Amino acid sequence: MTTLDDLAEQMARLTDAPCTLEDAEFRLIAFSDHRADDVVDTVRQRSILQRHATDDVRAWFRGQGIEEAEGPLRTPGDAGLGIVARLCVPARHLGRVQGYFWLLDPDERIDPATWPEAARIAESAAHLLSVAERRQARRDALFRELVEGGRLAARESAADLADAAGLDLHEPLACVLVDRPELADQVASRPARPGVVWARTGDVVAAVVRARLVEGVSGTDELLTALGIGRRLDHLDSVTRAAVGPVVPDIDSLATTFRGARTGLRVARTRPPGSVVTWASLGPLALLGVARDDDLAAAVVDPAVARFLATASPDVLATLRVWLDEAGSASRTADRLAVHRQTVYHRLAQVQQATGCDLARGQDRLRLHLAVELAPFLT
Structure with a gap:
């Protein structure tokens, strides 16, 4: 053709x-x-x-x-x-x-x-x-119906969108969100690629993708290649951010992978350009997609912890993050930060005094770890 x-x-x-x-x-x-x-x-x-x-x-x-x-x-x-x-x-x-x-x-x-x-x-x-523009407008509408509507209402839309990508209705897939200048203006005229169908949604572009095409991607170069975006341009690639939602078993579950990708893109936008965030890499940040910000803040960031996060020195915050990541090991924390072990203990004492948390209690450590991870996204 x-x-x-x-x-x-x-x-x-x-x-x-x-x-x-x-x-x-x-x-x-x-x-x-x-x-x-x-x-x-x-x-x-x-x-x-x-x-x-x-x-x-x-x-x-x-x-x-x-x-x-x-x-x-x-x-x-x-x-x-x-x-x-x-x-x-x-x-x-x-x-x-x-x-x-x-x-x-x-x-x-x-x-x-x-x-x-x-x-x-x-x-x-x-x-x-x-x-191409009429076809793209139709695909945009099908995508919206699938991610916003109920399953019964979207059944016909699912078949049409799957057909556009050459996907089987019961084939594993993922949603990829790409934040890239002017891509929304170009997708209508892009050549079709088997296993990929594009949709414009808000200020970003979504790709419904055969799962194996994006399996193991780790950077924008790999991801853009997998999605069939050829003739890549360095000045655009360097400001592109993207997120890959969880793999779901079929296109009826598109809303689930879309929500995961949307959460991932929220995180990717806080990271250096060129970042690709996958659902599997989010860890506790996945909670951003399943609860409202104010509910999360009320659950894990109490006033004392909020004050600490706002006023603590960068060295104390870095020590707390590494110590939590290292499962409470002072020796590994000291090695990673290249400081004496007593320095680690001194900084952790400041954390306990400022937050009221007892770092010897697993529950306090868990809440503090969640607060440290989530608080930057809840302001």
Whole structure:
């Protein structure tokens, strides 16, 4: 089946010129492969690297009449904006502009005899973009019904969404949430990948994924590859955060894995960019997804502990965290922190005095450990 990437390559071959395809808001959809003798300008480079044009470039091109053009038209260069002269081929479907093909042509070498075929390619792209957006809106609605509605109401939606990903209704799957700039604008036009179906939800994008595709992923590079996000860009990868929900036995349980992924993404957003948080790695932080913040705070962060967490020195807090992680071993804590064992005991005494907790009691240690882990998310 012809894809938008295929059409961009067809347009480049037809005109013998470097080609990019952008949507109506100048967000990159596809581009032709670069050849050594291709003309390159700043705007094409930025479009490919940053996947969108700047406001001044958009305004400049719109001022050339591209929104009203019924067919191909030449646009002049502008050295100040880093623009080389181009041939613009609007991609229209049912009278509405769905996007633009841009072909670098500083010497006006593109033969006007190719323009009718270029317009036919653009019309095919516009039709694909229109169909893709309607299809994506349908998938978004199916996903919402599955994660928000009851099982009986969602039964038909489950079958439709599973079919879109090539999933069996009773196949193990997981929900992945990806917080990545502009991904929501791109999923409608992304090529389909077996075992993965995308849905836009709020300010992030969800992927319903065959479980084995994301098994053991540990970073964004692995995860994006598993999800089929090709042509990765360093400046976007470095700000991407993602979470993988628990594996569930079938698509009827999508709401469960979605809630787990949502909790994971909440944690991932507090960590360095590029972080992937899995449900299995959350530990006690999984409680963030099963109780309200105020209920959790009332249960595990009493006023004395809250004051301690707000005022304790970084050294005392670090010692408490390591000591709790090391199952109360002062010697292992001292080794990890490279301090004397007496320093550990002194700092732990400060913890007991400030919180009123008896660190010799398992129940007090448990509550304090939960407070230390959960409190940063409950403010």
